[in-house]
Amino acid sequence: MTNIGANLPADEIQAPADGEIALEAEELHKAKRVGWIWIFVGVAIVWLFGFGSEAGVETTFNLSLESDLSITLPSRISCLAIGAIIVLLGIVQSIRPLPKRTIFTVLIVLMAVFAFLIWATRDSSFSMVGMLQSTLIRATPLALGALAGVLCERSGVVNIAIEGMMLFAAFLGSFAAAATGSLWIGFVVGVAGGAILAYGHAGLSVTYKVDQIISGTVINFFALGITSYLAAQILTKYPDLNRAGTFARIKIPVLGDIPFIGEILFDNNIYVYTAYFLLPFVTFMLFKSRWGLRVRSVGELPKAADTVGINVYRTRYISVILGGGAAGLAGSFLSLGSVGSFQQNMTAGRGFIALAAMILGRWNPMGALGAALLFGFAESLQSKLAIIGTPIPSEFLLMAPYIVTLFFVAGFGGRARPPAADGVPYEQG
Amino acid sequence: MIDEDSPGMNPGLAEAASGEFPGEIENGNSRTPRWRKFLRSLKVPALAIFSALFLGGILIILTDTDVLWAWARFFNDPMRALSRSWEAVWDAYSALFVGAFGSLSAWSETLLRATPLTLAGLAVAFAFKASLFNIGANGQMILGAIFSAYIGFTFDITGWILVPLALAGGVLGGFLWGGIAGVLKATTGAHEVITTIMLNFIAAFLLAYFLTTDTFLPSGSANPISKNMLEQARLHRFISGERVDIGIFIAIAAVALVWWVLEKSTLGFQVKAVGLSPDAAKYSGMKVALIIALTLAAAGGLAGLAGATVVLGATGVLTGGVIGNLGFDAIAVALLGRSNPWGVLAAAILFGGLNAGAVNMQAETQIPVDIVIVIQALIILFVAAPDLVRAIYRIKKVDTEEAQSFTSSWGSS
Numbered sequence: 001m002t003n004i005g006a007n008l009p010a011d012e013i014q015a016p017a018d019g020e021i022a023l024e025a026e027e028l029h030k031a032k033r034v035g036w037i038w039i040f041v042g043v044a045i046v047w048l049f050g051f052g053s054e055a056g057v058e059t060t061f062n063l064s065l066e067s068d069l070s071i072t073l074p075s076r077i078s079c080l081a082i083g084a085i086i087v088l089l090g091i092v093q094s095i096r097p098l099p100k101r102t103i104f105t106v107l108i109v110l111m112a113v114f115a116f117l118i119w120a121t122r123d124s125s126f127s128m129v130g131m132l133q134s135t136l137i138r139a140t141p142l143a144l145g146a147l148a149g150v151l152c153e154r155s156g157v158v159n160i161a162i163e164g165m166m167l168f169a170a171f172l173g174s175f176a177a178a179a180t181g182s183l184w185i186g187f188v189v190g191v192a193g194g195a196i197l198a199y200g201h202a203g204l205s206v207t208y209k210v211d212q213i214i215s216g217t218v219i220n221f222f223a224l225g226i227t228s229y230l231a232a233q234i235l236t237k238y239p240d241l242n243r244a245g246t247f248a249r250i251k252i253p254v255l256g257d258i259p260f261i262g263e264i265l266f267d268n269n270i271y272v273y274t275a276y277f278l279l280p281f282v283t284f285m286l287f288k289s290r291w292g293l294r295v296r297s298v299g300e301l302p303k304a305a306d307t308v309g310i311n312v313y314r315t316r317y318i319s320v321i322l323g324g325g326a327a328g329l330a331g332s333f334l335s336l337g338s339v340g341s342f343q344q345n346m347t348a349g350r351g352f353i354a355l356a357a358m359i360l361g362r363w364n365p366m367g368a369l370g371a372a373l374l375f376g377f378a379e380s381l382q383s384k385l386a387i388i389g390t391p392i393p394s395e396f397l398l399m400a401p402y403i404v405t406l407f408f409v410a411g412f413g414g415r416a417r418p419p420a421a422d423g424v425p426y427e428q429g
Numbered sequence: 430m431i432d433e434d435s436p437g438m439n440p441g442l443a444e445a446a447s448g449e450f451p452g453e454i455e456n457g458n459s460r461t462p463r464w465r466k467f468l469r470s471l472k473v474p475a476l477a478i479f480s481a482l483f484l485g486g487i488l489i490i491l492t493d494t495d496v497l498w499a500w501a502r503f504f505n506d507p508m509r510a511l512s513r514s515w516e517a518v519w520d521a522y523s524a525l526f527v528g529a530f531g532s533l534s535a536w537s538e539t540l541l542r543a544t545p546l547t548l549a550g551l552a553v554a555f556a557f558k559a560s561l562f563n564i565g566a567n568g569q570m571i572l573g574a575i576f577s578a579y580i581g582f583t584f585d586i587t588g589w590i591l592v593p594l595a596l597a598g599g600v601l602g603g604f605l606w607g608g609i610a611g612v613l614k615a616t617t618g619a620h621e622v623i624t625t626i627m628l629n630f631i632a633a634f635l636l637a638y639f640l641t642t643d644t645f646l647p648s649g650s651a652n653p654i655s656k657n658m659l660e661q662a663r664l665h666r667f668i669s670g671e672r673v674d675i676g677i678f679i680a681i682a683a684v685a686l687v688w689w690v691l692e693k694s695t696l697g698f699q700v701k702a703v704g705l706s707p708d709a710a711k712y713s714g715m716k717v718a719l720i721i722a723l724t725l726a727a728a729g730g731l732a733g734l735a736g737a738t739v740v741l742g743a744t745g746v747l748t749g750g751v752i753g754n755l756g757f758d759a760i761a762v763a764l765l766g767r768s769n770p771w772g773v774l775a776a777a778i779l780f781g782g783l784n785a786g787a788v789n790m791q792a793e794t795q796i797p798v799d800i801v802i803v804i805q806a807l808i809i810l811f812v813a814a815p816d817l818v819r820a821i822y823r824i825k826k827v828d829t830e831e832a833q834s835f836t837s838s839w840g841s842s
Binding site for chain 1 (some may be wrong): 488561620630635760764816
C-alpha cells in the first residue's frame, strides 16, 4: 500500500505540484474577490442603514433584564461607522488578502447584523439580553443535533435521521420523566432513546448496507409514526403521563452575577451547560485524540484504516450510537428543557436545521455551534422584530439562514467538503 | 420460493426475484414469461407489506389495555388472551380495509389521496432513475400549489382554459424549484439532498409570506387562508356526492408519460445511463450536467403538478399546511414502487388506501390514524433492506443479485 507511487510514470508524480500552484493562484484570486464582496456589503450598510436612519435619532439597547443597564447609540453615525470599517477591511482584503479570513468573515457578519439592528430599532429601545438569551436557547438543540451529525458523518455514515432521533428522544424522555417523576431519569432515557434509533441506523447502514439516506428516511418515518401513535393512544388517555415538567434554570454562583454576559450564558438549564461541555470536548477528542483520528480515518479512507487494523464496523457503530446520544440530548431538550410535555411532531424540522448547521459548520462541532447560533439568532430576531415591525417581512428573515446554507453548499464563500467516505458502505474483509 | 433454491439456473429469474424494476432489464437467456417475472417481482413488496402489517398488529396488541389485561390473566384463561388479541387486530384491519376499498366512497377517498401521492411519487422515482434523491418534493409541491392557486383564483375565464392553465402553472412552479437544485448540482456539485431540504424550508416560508399579502388573501382578512379558487378552476368531480376528481386521471396519464419517457425515449435512456454511471455517460458523449439539471427540474414539475391537484381539487384554497407531509410520503411511495412508474401508481393507491382507511379505523376502533405512518415506515424498511426480508423468511440469496442502490451519497461524489 505504501509504495504505490513508485509504479507511476514520472510525469504523473509531477502533476500534483503544478496543480498546487494553479490552485494557489486561484485561491488568491478568490480571496481578492471576497474583498469585493465585503466592500459591497459595507457600501450597502452605509447606504441602507446609515442614510436610512434619520439624523439625530438614537437607538437604545437594554443589556440586562434585572437592572437598567443599557447603552444608547446615535443611529446614523453608528451605522455609517460600521459600514466604513467593513469597506476598509474589504479594500485591504482586495489588495492584500488578510490571514484568517473566516474570523474576519464572522466579524463582518456580526457587524452587519448589529448595524441592521441599530437601524431596525432606531428611535426605540431593544432588549439585547432577551434576544441573545432566546438565541442561545434556540441554538442549543440545533448545536447538539448537529453534533450528532458530525459524529456520524466523520465516521462515514450519513445521518439524515437526526430529526427522527430527536423526536423519539423527546417522547421517551418526557414519558419516562412523567412516569417516574424524575427529570433526571427522563434525561438519561432521552439520551438512550436517541442512541437506540442510532443503533438501528448503524445496523441498517453498516451491517445490512442499506442506502444510508433511505435508512435515515425510514427512521424519520418510524419515529414520527410511533411517537404520534403512542401520544394519541397513551398520552391522551392518561394525561398525567404527559406532565413531565422542565429542568429549572441554575444560576452559576459568581459567573451568573456578571451583568449582561452572566445573564445570557450562566443562568441556564442543564442541557445548555451539557452543550458547553460536550461541544469543545468532542471537538478536542475528534481532532486531537487517538480515538478521533481513528474515527476520521474510517470516515475518509476505510480501506486504509482497515489495513492498519482499525475495526471499521465497530468504529462506525460506536460513532453513530454516540451521535444518537447527542441527538437524544437535543430532542429531550425540547420536551424537558423548554416545553415540559410532549407534543406531536414537536421537533418540527429542527433535525433538518441541525443537518444544515452541521454542513455550514464544515463537519466540525464548534463550527456547527456557530451555524446553530446563526439559525437561532435569525429565529429570535424574527420573533422580536415581528413585535417591533420592520419593512422586511419576517418570513424572509427566517428564510435567510437556509439561503446562506444553500449558497454555502454551492461553494460560494468556502467549499464544504464532507468526509471522503461519507455515505459509502464498507465491506469488511 | 422453491425455484430459487437452484441459483444460477436462470439468471433472468434472479433479477426478477431481486425486485429489480420488472420488464426493464431484458435478459436474452431468460425463458421465463414476462408475467411470471412480474409476479416474482411482487414477492419482496408483498412480503414487506405483510411483515409491516404483522408488526403493526403487535403494536396494536401492546397498546390496547383490554388486551393487555387479558394477557395478564393468561394462565387463567389462555384462549381469551389469544382471542382478544386476534379480535383487536382483526377489528382494526378490517375497518382499515373497509375504509380503504370497501365501498364506492371508500374508493373515492382512496383515489383522492392517491392522486398527489402518485404524482409526487413519480417526482421522487424519476430522480431515482438518475441516482438523484429528490427529498424536495414537498417544497416543489408548495411552489406548484402557490402558482396554480394564484392562477386559479385570479383569471375569471372559462374552465376549459383555466384548468389547464392552472395545472401548467403548477408544473412551472415545481419545475423552477426543482431546477434550482438541478442547476446547483450540475454546475457546482452541491448535493441535491441538502439543497432540496433547504429549498423545502424556503418554500414553506415563501408560502407563509404569500399568505400575508393582499394578492393572496381575501380583502380584509388576516387569516393565512387564501381566496377560494374560482368555481370553474376546480377539478371536475365525476361521481356525484364523492370527492374524487379528474386529478386521478391526470396522475395516471403522468404515469404513462413517465413510463414512456423512461422506456421509449432517448432522454429516458440518457437519464438512466447517467444514473448507472455518470462517467460512462459522459464518455459516450452525453451532456451529463444538462441531464442532471433537467431530471431534477422535470421531477420538480411532476411534484408541482401534484401540488396543483391538491389546491384545485379537494381543498380549493391555499393554506400554510395544504401540502403537509405529502412530499415525504412520496418518498415512501417511490421506494415501495421500486421507482417503476406503474409500481408508483400501485404504491400510491395502497398508501392512499391506508390513509383513507385509517380514518375509518380510528372512528370504529379508536386506534389512532398515526399507526399507518408506522406501517408505512416498516414497509419501506423491508423494501429498502431486502436482506432483512430474506433473513426473516429464509429466502436464499442468489449470486447474481446486486444490492439495490437508489442514490449516491454525498461522500462518494
